[in-house]
Amino acid sequence: MTDTSTRQARIAWFERICGDLHERFVPLTDGEPASYIPELATVDPDRFAIAAVTTDGERVGVGDHDHAFTIQSISKLLLYGLALETHGRDHVLERVGVAPTGDSFNAIALDDDRNRAPNPMVNAGAIAITDLVVGATLDDRVEAVRSMYERYLGHRPEVDREVWTSERATGNRNRAIAYLMLSRGIIDDRVEQTLDLYFAQCSVLITADDLATIGATIANHGVHPVTGERVVRRDVTRDMLTVALTCGMYDYAGEWAYTVGIPAKSGVGGGIVGMIPGAGAIAVYSPRLDAFGNSVRGLRVFEELSDEFEMHVFDPDSPWRGTD
Structure with a gap:
């Protein structure tokens, strides 16, 4: 053969x-x-x-x-790669560690010793990573994420608007995580925009x-x-x-x-x-x-x-x- x-x-x-x-x-x-x-x-x-x-x-x-x-949540892995490429490993590690936690993915818990989210695969870490997506407006940042997906897929993916809306309406635990991180200086003050982007990246x-x-x-x-x-x-x-x-x-x-x-x-x-x-x-x-x-x-x-x-x-x- x-x-x-x-x-x-x-x-x-x-x-x-x-x-x-x-x-x-x-x-x-x-x-x-x-x-x-x-x-x-x-x-x-x-x-x-x-x-x-x-x-x-x-x-x-x-x-x-x-x-x-x-x-x-598979989006978390891709956004982590985008953050590393955009900002470098040292800057990303200041906000998000790499240690497994044993806690549920939506736990309201941070790495208190280092004042950062525990890892990029739990919601706290993923929201901190999404906060690093560059763009002046939500639309700019959504397009940056879609462009990233396009490089992997070879086509521009659609966002399921119904799921996006549903996640916005029910995402209060993620809001609690995000505002806790804001209070600790881990993420910037455009919290609702970053959460909207996070819900969008998950709805692709x-x-x-x-x-x-x-x-x-x-x-x-x-x-x-x-x-x-x-x-x-x-x-x-x-x-x-x-x-x-x-x-x-x-x-x-x-x-x-x-x-x-x-x-x-x-x-x-x-x-x-x-x-x-x-x-x-x-x-x-x-x-x-x-x-x-x-x-x-x-x-x-x-x-x-x-x-x-x-x-x-x-x-x-x-x-x-x-x-x-």
């Missing part, structure tokens, strides 16, 4: 694996869609997709892989295919797997992957690192993206969530894939080593 036919055979084989996993976990109906954001409570709970993109642009998609959903519509492309770009050290264009600096992706591994799965992050062992980020919209540096990314979408806010089916898919294919970054026999 030629190299091309061998690669195509491997992709077809992995697509069959994903198809089998999809079929196996379709009957799993544990969990419910997020209800604290009213618009998210109305989504079809039985949507289910698995998608993958390799660092050389090969794609796999099964189930509802082209169905649009809101990115929610993507598909599982999009999410796998985003993850593959980060796994490819910032180079888009299809276009070959640099989306984010190489050194920045190292920091993004590190916080994804240690903090990306809410207060389940420690368990995830132990059992699955790849950098990942989840969102309460039902998405999870897992990144294998130098190899590619896998995305799962299923809106039924567990008590931590992670997709129930998503967790099972990643657990199975990690175990079957030795994806854990510390597995001494991992076949993914040396693919960088």
Whole structure:
């Protein structure tokens, strides 16, 4: 077989694996869609997709892989990268640390010793990161965020206006976090504008295919797997992957690192993206969530894939080593 036919055979084989996993976990109906954001409570709970993109642009998609959903907290990882590129690591670390907390993602808690948010993957840290988005007006800052998404996706994403409105109307806990940080000098005084931007960044519509492309770009050290264009600096992706591994799965992050062992980020919209540096990314979408806010089916898919294919970054026999 030629190299091309061998690669195509491997992709077809992995697509069959994903198809089998999809079929196996379709009957799993544990969990419910997020209800604290009213618009998210109305989504079809039985949507289910698995998608993958390799660092050389090969794609796999099964189930509802082209169905649009809101990115929610997965946006935190991308905004963190934007902040690092715009302001530099030292400035960002003055506002947001990198330590896992063990607390829920919406905990009203700060790093009192350093007077900063604990990490960029919890809401406090994410709001502090969003505050760093440059722009004179809300529209300017929304466009800056959409332009960032466009570099990852290859197209300009839409914002789900209904979800954005719903998050504005119910986001009082995030307001409490933001005003606490204002009182401590962690964020600037345009609090309501920054919160509006935060709600907007979480309401961006993507598909599982999009999410796998985003993850593959980060796994490819910032180079888009299809276009070959640099989306984010190489050194920045190292920091993004590190916080994804240690903090990306809410207060389940420690368990995830132990059992699955790849950098990942989840969102309460039902998405999870897992990144294998130098190899590619896998995305799962299923809106039924567990008590931590992670997709129930998503967790099972990643657990199975990690175990079957030795994806854990510390597995001494991992076949993914040396693919960088």
